[in-house]
Amino acid sequence: MSSTDLLDACVLVGDSITQTTQNDTLYQHLSEYFERRLDVVNRGHGGFNTEWTIPVLKRALTPKVKADQGHGQKIRVMTLWLGTNDAALPPAATHVPVDQYKANLHEIISLVKSPDSPYYSPETKIILLTPPPVIAEVWRKGVADWAILSGLMSPEEMVAERDHDPKVMAGYAKACLEVGQEAGLDAINVHAGIIEAAGGDSPAKLLPYFSDGIHMTGKGYDVVFTLFKELIERKYPKLTPANMVMGIIDFSLLGKGDIEALIAENQEKYHAQWTA
Incomplete structure (x- = not known):
């Protein structure tokens, strides 16, 4: 099937925060927002960090030589929402030091935006999203409870393997914004947006926005979608549904x-x- 037979795409790249597809997630919001105008393709992979995402994307993206021949979908919008798993504290297997996290984001961006890349796609608008805040005590309790329920390892071992710290997460959010500035791309500050919507960063204020301390409720995703929509309307009005022809x-x-x-x-x- 040639690209002229297809809708163009909005591709969501990320981890489990992107992968989840139940009601009121970012995927659900964008599927409705771009309905019959862009296919929303979910490339969220639970547990993945930036390091592991790079080889997956090299297999998922259509090489330019094939795209120029009419194969595959043109990607009009790509969101990169990574960093939560990178920010897990050592010795977590997903931990990626913050400088390497930034380098990995730049490499992912270059796959799409560098003219020397076999996946070069100049028409693609890349939008970075920072990792959200974390409610560490809520997350740790959930992880410990799962360890007891699953019997896979002790609660202490599982918490150590998946631990997060709010200040560390804030550092990765800052690093994501820096990458956006360095690459000349738009970045949505999810971290600050959630805290602002909650009226502060205390666990009590943040709790309605999170289901387990890291993954968000519909209320959290509503904040993210609002920020996304505001960016599109402000910077890319041609990509608003009102200005797009239905495919x-x-x-x-x-x-x-x-x-x-x-x-x-x-x-x-x-x-x-x-x-x-």
Whole structure:
């Protein structure tokens, strides 16, 4: 199937915070937001850090030589929401030192934005999202309870393997913002946005935004989606639903002529909008 037969895409790259697809997640919000205009593709991988994401993306992205031949979907928007697992405290297997975390983000960005990359996609808008705050005591209790329930290891061992610290997480959020500035890309400060919405960073204030101290509730995702939408409307108005042609024609127009011709005409308008 050629790219002219497909909707273009919004690709979400991240960890379990991106991967989860139940109601009121970022994936659900964006699927509704870009409905019939961009396919929202979830490339969130639970437990992954930036180091492990790089080889996965090299297999998931369409090489430019194939894209130029009409294979695969053009990516109009890509979100990079990584850092929570990188920020896990040593000896966690997912821990990545903050300087290496920044270097890895730059490498992921260069896969898409460097003209020398086999995956070069100049039309893709990359948006970074910082890791959120963490409620350490809530997270640790949940991890310890899971250790007891699963019997995989002692609570102390499992907490040590998955531990987080609020100040460390804030440092990774800052590093993510620095990468955005260095690369000339937009970055959404999820960390600060959640704290601002909560009215402070105390556990009691943050609790309604998190299900387990790290993963967010619908209330947390609502904050993230609002920040995303505000950025799109401010910086990329052509990517707002109101300004995009539907990739699949509205049913109300199908009774006004030959269906095949109407669908083909709509497809032409859809793909022409990107060069207008």
